[in-house]
Amino acid sequence: MGKYYPQFQKLSRLFNKNIGSVLKKDIFAYDLKNFTLMVKSTKKKIRMEFEIKASPSMLFNYISSPSGLSQWFCNDVDIYNNFYKFKWDGDENIAELLKKTPLKGVKFRWKDTHPDEFFEFEIQQDELTDDVALVVTDYVEPIDEKNAILLWENQVHELRTLLGG
Known part of the structure; x- marks a missing residue:
């Protein structure tokens, strides 16, 4: 802010x-x-697309609900109104839910970050092949870009494992 x-x-x-x-x-x-x-934000916007072998409804549950998010993104999630408290091994961060579109995705902003910064999980489905992809958008310090991408790849790998593929 x-x-x-x-x-x-x-x-x-x-x-x-x-x-x-x-x-x-x-x-x-x-x-x-x-x-x-x-x-002005000094962070760089990164956007990564991951093929997911699951239906949009199953994937949406994992990216939008506390029970789903706590299986791959963090250890635990508490929700109060539109604020999600994400917990990792003794650390916690609060994010505001900016947008939630059923079967399409969710968009959050971390507390105390620039208003232009957010992280988003977006579900895309190819109309011809029905292939499903998860598009992750995040803002990172330019020096941390490679590590952030590796972290997201590992997190999404966890998600894929849960979804059976």
Whole structure:
């Protein structure tokens, strides 16, 4: 959600003290108090496609439900409203569910990440062959790209094993 810079807090105080009292209006100071500076994401978008030998309905259960996700993506998942708490070996991260389309996919954003960043599991089915693919989209630091791809390949391998192929 961007970074808040302390300089703006100082600027807001100065504005209130010197100019705000002259204007007798709080609108400008209020805007400055709530001003945040958005910094462009430095992460790189990666998109990987994996052939999956399963029906879209079976795959959707594994990418969208706590019981499904906890079998291949993490150790455990708790849900509260649209927030998913993913747990791995003593570590946990919270993600907001941005979109859930039955039999098509899910899209999440990690807490405290840039608004443009997300991770997504999308189900695609070829109209002619009925082949099913899982498309994973994620944002990673450029220096970590190779490791992130290897991690996703390992995670999806776990998923394929569960699905029998």
